[in-house]
Amino acid sequence: MSGSGLRLAVAWGSVAAFAVFGSGWLASLDSPLWAAFLFAWLFSVIMWAAFGVVHEAEELAHMLGEPLGTLILTLSIVLIEVALVSAVMLSPKSVPTLGRDTMFAVLMIVLNGIVGLGLLIGGLRHHQQSYNLQGTSAFLSVIIPLATIALIIPNFTTSTTGGTLSTLQAVAFSVFTVALYGVFLMIQTGRHSSFFIHDGGQMVRSNADVPADTGTQDKGSVKGLTVLKHIVLLVANILPIVLLSKSLAAILDYGIEALGAPTALGGVLIAAIVFTPEGISALKAIARNELQRAINLCLGAATSTIGLTVPAVLAVGLISGQTVVLGLAPTEMTLLIVTLILSTLTFSGLRTTVLEGAVHLIVFFVYLVLIFSP
Incomplete structure (x- = not known):
């Protein structure tokens, strides 16, 4: 059996096992060893399936080209994140701040942790790395x-308190967010897709420019298949993650409450589970001196x-x-503002060095300390 086949067999076997026996297993979480075993099992399977998602998305990226390939990967990963959140x-024990904590964790892990480590590795290995400034500016102008x-903004609205939004604000902000993201996708995959490719803006000729022949049509059919x-x-790799997410959520809830963490x-763990494979993919790209692909992955995420x-x-x-709290605490807001300003400065030139990576990493380490010592 191939590695991909084994991964799918384990993932779907776990789905079947939890579908049949999950309710009984999750009722025995008061045993620390049993709870740790179930968490390790689900964490390993979900992480392995996430690597499968990255692998298949990278295969599509090679066939479809950039930026479409990277977009498929980022959308797949975010779909997993949304399912977990x-x-x-x-779950029975509602966590009103989970969505906020997960989004903030993703921003800190991606924009400071992965970007910082990546730029540090890239600077040490390649001294300076270049990228397409137009694409990076487009990402940041949306982020x-x-x-x-x-x-x-939820911290400063007066219709509600405690970092929440009124129903009107929630609906309106959701529509605005989706609309802006939709416009960005049109730019990324449409007439300005060259912004996200570091090749001087030169685009490969479309199939319409190539004379059709039988051989080309045959190759096109094979590629389509x-x-x-x-x-x-x-x-097939995404679905097990989505189906197992409810069981993992129950264990996370119990574990965080039992440990007094x-x-x-919870948001950090979800972000780490979801974005570790994509982060590794970005770091590998930087090591190959493909900074543009890494930027597409990180800022796209x-x-x-x-x-x-x-x-x-x-x-x-x-x-x-349920009540949804989106507004960050003052310390977290400060870190977010620093991160956004720092990202703008880091990607304001045409090349990156070790210094930018070191600064981003320091901010990331500060974030980690503040999780356990706010």
Whole structure:
């Protein structure tokens, strides 16, 4: 059996096992060893399936080219994130701050942790690395207002208190967020797709410019079947993660409460589970001196996270009647503002060095300390 086949067999076998025996297993979480075993099992399977998602998305990226390939990967990963967050929110023990904590954790992990480590590795290995400034500017021009609307403005509205939004604000902000993200996708995949490719803006000729012949048509058919196969495998790797997310959410809820851990740790764990494979993919790209692909992955993940998670979290809150807290605490708001300013400065030139990586990493380490010692 191939590695991909084994991964799918284990993932779907776990889905079947929890579908049949899960309710009984989750009723025995008062045993620390049993709870740790179930968490390790689900964590390993979900992480392995997430690597499968990354693998299939990278195969599609090679066949479809950039930026479409990277976009498929980021959307797949964010879909997993939304599933995990929604599962925890709909669990018996509601966590009103989970969506906020997860989005903030993603921004800190991606924009400071992965970007910082990546630029440090790239600077040490390649001294300086270049990228397409237009694409990076487009990412940041969307990330900054979306992050501000979602995580800062709720602290200063007067219709409600405690970092929450009124029903009108929740609906309106969701529509605005989706609309802006939709416009960005049109730019990224349409007439300005060259912004996200570091090749001087030169685009490969489309198939319409190439004379059609039988050989070309045959190759096109084979490529179409290959693309379809990888899309099916991509979905087959995503579904077990979505189906197992509810069981993992129950264990996370119990573990955080039993250990007396900070509630923000739940968001950090979800972000780590979801974005570790994509982060490794970005670091590998930087090591190969493919900074543009890494930027597309990192900034694309940040953009997709806010653009899709905010409407999903608010929709779950409105439908289930749960309170959703989006506004960050003052310390976290400060870190977010510093991160956004720092990202703008880091990607304001045409090349990056070790210094930018070191600064981003320091901010990330400060974030980690503040989780356990706010």
